[in-house]
Amino acid sequence: MKCKICKGDTYILFDEQFKMDYHRCKACGFIYADPKHHATLEDEKEEYNRHNNSIEDEGYVNMFKRFMTAFEPFVSGKVLLEYGSGPEPVFSEVLRRQGYEVTSYDPFYLPDEAYLNKKYDIITSTEVFEHFSEPYKEFEKLDGLLKEEGIMAIMTQFPKDDDHFKKWWYRRDITHISFFTVESFKSLAKDFHYELMYHNEKDYMILKKSKKH
16 A cells, blocks of 8 residues: 555554554555444444544643644634534634634534635644544645645644554544654645644644735
């Protein structure tokens, strides 16, 4: 299998605990669960339905507030798309309380595709990229919705070396199939003409779309 991000060569990373094959890119480090292990849409939604998050959960809200402190220094507008907002769009509400004009979209819970008819100053996506079966195409779609010099703010856990990955709790979720490294995002940034503004080497990636010349 070629890498889903940079088209580089991959090698098989076998998870003995769960008897699963992953494909890891030799160039950018992106890890992709073999398609035979992907959850069905029904199983995927059932997993999401187990999430029990609310605006009353102070710790959960504070997680989003910390994320906001990472991307807000780079934001110049308030028109925002929250992509993959989940069964309880808590982050959308946190953003509205901070003065953002928020459009929320989720393929399972808020499937209205009217969001495709706007352009945004910022696109946020928290704990979503790891669910993408076609990550390059998803990034391409989001790129088409973002204004020039707009910000894409992504939260997803970055894998480390192979031994770490095999012991990593994050891969145990059956809906987690795409695992991005910093190098993976650098590859996307190069292809789509973004500048990498900030990352924390763990789970934050802030990208700025270039202005066309």
